[in-house]
Amino acid sequence: MIENNKERFSAQIKSEIVKLMDGMIAFQKNYPKFDFPKVSDNFKLTRELLEKGEFNLAVCGKVKNGKSSLINALIGRELLPVCTDVATSRVFKISHSQEEKFYVVYGNGNRKEISQDELATYGSQAVINKEGEAEIENTISYIQVFTTMDFLPEGVSLIDTPGIGSTYPHHTAITKQYIKHADAAMFVMNPTPLEDIEVDFLKEIVSVTPGILFVTTKIDQNGNESIEEALKRNRQIIEKAVGGDLPFDISMLKMSSKLLLDAATEKDEMASAFNYEISGYDDVKSAMNNIVFTILEYYRSGLAYNACVEYYKEVLNTLKLRHETAVKAATEYDKLLKSYESALTNFKENMGDAKKKELFTKVETILKTMEYDFNQIFTAQGDISKKFSEEIEKLSAESIASYSENLGDRIVTEVQNAWDKLTSLVMSRIEELMAQFDKDCYLSIPKGFVSVTKDNIEDPSVKDVQMRDRIGKMRNEMFLGTAITGALSTVVGGAYFFLPALVTPALPVIAPVMVVLGIGSVLWGAISGNQKAKQTTLQNNRSNLLRHLSETMAYCRKQIVDVSLADSKYQSLYQGFVNAIREQVKNSMANICSKYSEELESMKKTVVESKNNPQLALALEHLVAEWSKNKELIHNIHDKLEDVKPK
Numbered sequence: 001m002i003e004n005n006k007e008r009f010s011a012q013i014k015s016e017i018v019k020l021m022d023g024m025i026a027f028q029k030n031y032p033k034f035d036f037p038k039v040s041d042n043f044k045l046t047r048e049l050l051e052k053g054e055f056n057l058a059v060c061g062k063v064k065n066g067k068s069s070l071i072n073a074l075i076g077r078e079l080l081p082v083c084t085d086v087a088t089s090r091v092f093k094i095s096h097s098q099e100e101k102f103y104v105v106y107g108n109g110n111r112k113e114i115s116q117d118e119l120a121t122y123g124s125q126a127v128i129n130k131e132g133e134a135e136i137e138n139t140i141s142y143i144q145v146f147t148t149m150d151f152l153p154e155g156v157s158l159i160d161t162p163g164i165g166s167t168y169p170h171h172t173a174i175t176k177q178y179i180k181h182a183d184a185a186m187f188v189m190n191p192t193p194l195e196d197i198e199v200d201f202l203k204e205i206v207s208v209t210p211g212i213l214f215v216t217t218k219i220d221q222n223g224n225e226s227i228e229e230a231l232k233r234n235r236q237i238i239e240k241a242v243g244g245d246l247p248f249d250i251s252m253l254k255m256s257s258k259l260l261l262d263a264a265t266e267k268d269e270m271a272s273a274f275n276y277e278i279s280g281y282d283d284v285k286s287a288m289n290n291i292v293f294t295i296l297e298y299y300r301s302g303l304a305y306n307a308c309v310e311y312y313k314e315v316l317n318t319l320k321l322r323h324e325t326a327v328k329a330a331t332e333y334d335k336l337l338k339s340y341e342s343a344l345t346n347f348k349e350n351m352g353d354a355k356k357k358e359l360f361t362k363v364e365t366i367l368k369t370m371e372y373d374f375n376q377i378f379t380a381q382g383d384i385s386k387k388f389s390e391e392i393e394k395l396s397a398e399s400i401a402s403y404s405e406n407l408g409d410r411i412v413t414e415v416q417n418a419w420d421k422l423t424s425l426v427m428s429r430i431e432e433l434m435a436q437f438d439k440d441c442y443l444s445i446p447k448g449f450v451s452v453t454k455d456n457i458e459d460p461s462v463k464d465v466q467m468r469d470r471i472g473k474m475r476n477e478m479f480l481g482t483a484i485t486g487a488l489s490t491v492v493g494g495a496y497f498f499l500p501a502l503v504t505p506a507l508p509v510i511a512p513v514m515v516v517l518g519i520g521s522v523l524w525g526a527i528s529g530n531q532k533a534k535q536t537t538l539q540n541n542r543s544n545l546l547r548h549l550s551e552t553m554a555y556c557r558k559q560i561v562d563v564s565l566a567d568s569k570y571q572s573l574y575q576g577f578v579n580a581i582r583e584q585v586k587n588s589m590a591n592i593c594s595k596y597s598e599e600l601e602s603m604k605k606t607v608v609e610s611k612n613n614p615q616l617a618l619a620l621e622h623l624v625a626e627w628s629k630n631k632e633l634i635h636n637i638h639d640k641l642e643d644v645k646p647k
Contacts, residue, residue, distance in 0.1 A: 186213045
């Protein structure tokens, strides 16, 4: 009952914030001649996300950890295909509907209705490969499943992602791509110790997702070790890896998908109730609903609220400055007009070609450093090759087989991570340059001539409303770019994200261990005690792995630096990224300069209009009073947000 009241209260808050945002947009439109600050794309997107109330909970983890089985158990029947060979190779989006329907959604937005029996055909890599559905492989975006999901609030969808660590490297790439767009993640584990590939993936999730649930499955198959011991051990691994980066306490959940499904199909009521109780379902359901409420009802409202605060301050600054200027112009018209004309001339000179050339020189230095770093990483003698070479040289006859199993996948993952880190570092440095350029522009203008600064305006925002402010900003910037760098994040991010699509589908994967390494010979040498034969075979196997490492690295580098003809751009991934950086720096620089020059022109216009229209000062004073009414609305929303803040 209390939770229902809380949800209704949150819905009321959302409605009030949307109304406030719409009122702000309408105010700007009603007075076009005053050249108010524009409503940003980020403001509009935040409002849209808040009103829609859609929420994607991505279910992710290592391959064969039971992600699809867990979702089936939550639904109450075997709906999603569970393949013991490869498992899910497509993204499945499962949404609530009383009418059950299934669709294949293509990259161009088109969709085709399919039957439940066809889910495995379109969702299984094994089936696709067997039947040679190359066209499907390249064009399917995800598979939409509509079914009854009463255990989750309305508007929430579960995203079943391909497992990481598959023999198909692009499965990992697909998962990483979708995680970046998820509102929260459910990280599915086995009771066994977390592997390095899981820990590395978890670090990536933490950097892009505001909320994570940790769920251990297969608790009915744990062997001799107690499930509590297993949970404690994995919790320690998680805390060591990402504990300091999490904005919330780690909650280790456990659930048996088998027991929950048995409870749904068991005819004996007592047996059903028992299986249900020990399955762990209640705790998982409660945790899912809590994280949905925290992010959907509170976190998202907080983001929208803070967007209102920022825009409120920006417009109020503008109105106050223009009112002051209009009043001052009544007595100092000629002097004030000359001051703005001088400020405009000086700004164009100070932030003109010489300053822009200086900025471009710094950008080229960063790109030159990137080229050097790239060659240090992605060569036969580079950091990645050295790392794997050292590991291979230390392998024993007993460990080489298991090490080789997913070597191809691990190399690709390492390449992808290295590329991501390299491009992220470049973008970060470029953004610092643009931020400094923005600051230089502002400092080149006499104080009080523009309203860009947000000083001296009371800030009523809720400082801790955002579990992870940087996450919220990043998610929006992924679509729209930042205020400072314009579309830098969007376009450059495109280059940043399309590596998996180029590298992994065609990348040669290591053949079965028995074939590549001649495991039979290794075992024979060990059993017979023929140390010489054993050592010779081991050395041959190491050589094979080193050769494969070299070939795989060469292929990865080729995918990055070779010209792509498929997209008609006739440029490599590397060159595309560099070109995007240069183009976006140029655009961002122009946008920043325009922002300040337009502000100066607008203030100059206010001075001129003050002479022609003696009533302008009174009109602006009225607008200040009207706009200031938003302050009370903002304070009221602030207090309500505090009331629903998660503990």
